[in-house]
Amino acid sequence: MTPFTKRVITIIQSIPEGAVMTYGGIARAAGSPRGARQVVRILHSMSRKYKLPWHRVINSKGMISLTEDESGSLQQLYLLGEGIIFDERGVIDLERYQYDPGPALELELEPEQDFNPDPEDHLLPPFE
DNA sequence: GCAATGACGTACC
DNA sequence: AGGTACGCCATTG
Numbered sequence: 001m002t003p004f005t006k007r008v009i010t011i012i013q014s015i016p017e018g019a020v021m022t023y024g025g026i027a028r029a030a031g032s033p034r035g036a037r038q039v040v041r042i043l044h045s046m047s048r049k050y051k052l053p054w055h056r057v058i059n060s061k062g063m064i065s066l067t068e069d070e071s072g073s074l075q076q077l078y079l080l081g082e083g084i085i086f087d088e089r090g091v092i093d094l095e096r097y098q099y100d101p102g103p104a105l106e107l108e109l110e111p112e113q114d115f116n117p118d119p120e121d122h123l124l125p126p127f128e
Numbered sequence: 129g130c131a132a133t134g135a136c137g138t139a140c141c
Numbered sequence: 142a143g144g145t146a147c148g149c150c151a152t153t154g
Contacts, residue, residue, distance in 0.1 A: 002151065023136050027149095034149045036136040041151055043135065057135075065135040072135085 004032055008042050011101050015056045018082045019099035020092060022060045029101050055079060056099075062092040 007030040015021050027035035039057070047054045055078040059065045064079075066072035076086065084097055 005151070024138095027136085032150085034137080035151085037134060037149060038136095038151050040135055041133080041153090045152065054135090059135075060137060067135085070135075075135090 004030055004035065004038070005042050005046070007031065008039055009046055009050055009052065012043075012052050012054070012057065013050075014101050015053055015099050017053075018084060018097070020056045020058050020079070020084065020094070020097050021099050021101075022058060022094070023065075024060050025098065026057065056082075058092060060094075062094045063090055 008026055011021070011026050011029050021029075023036040023039045024033075026039050027033060030039075032038065043052070043054055043057060046052065055071075055075040064072050064075050066075055076090075079092070080086070084092055086092055
């Protein structure tokens with residue numbers, strides 16, 4: 001596991017409820033501006049080993065990248081449950097919801113069992 | 129060890 | 142505006 005990978009995991013864990021980050025944004029925050037695809041890889045491999053709010057990671061267009069036969073519809077459900085609004089084309093307003101982790105990130109990694117989010121936990125009514 | 133694989137981003141038709 | 146071409150580089154087999 002490279003330092004970049006650890007930083008990516010830490011950053012993803014720091015995304016607060018009701019906010020999102022893009023693959024590219026995470027890569028930039030982790031110090032590798034062109035590392036968006038590595039973030040994808042890391043999400044794939046690490047979401048099994050670590051508790052990660054994987055549903056709060058979207059692409060730079062503000063859309064969910066997963067297809068529906070993957071967990072795309074589940075991801076949208078979680079985000080809706082956190083109060084995030086999608087427009088009619090399924091786009092999230094990044095200006096409003098994108099999280100900036102800032103310079104000081106000293107969260108610790110906590111290896112856990114699989115990240116098995118309970119849908120009921122996230123099903124808060126959308127605000128507004 | 130090395131080629132293939134991406135839940136991407138962006139530049140360029 | 143919408144497609145596609147290609148660079149990116151940590152992981153995987």
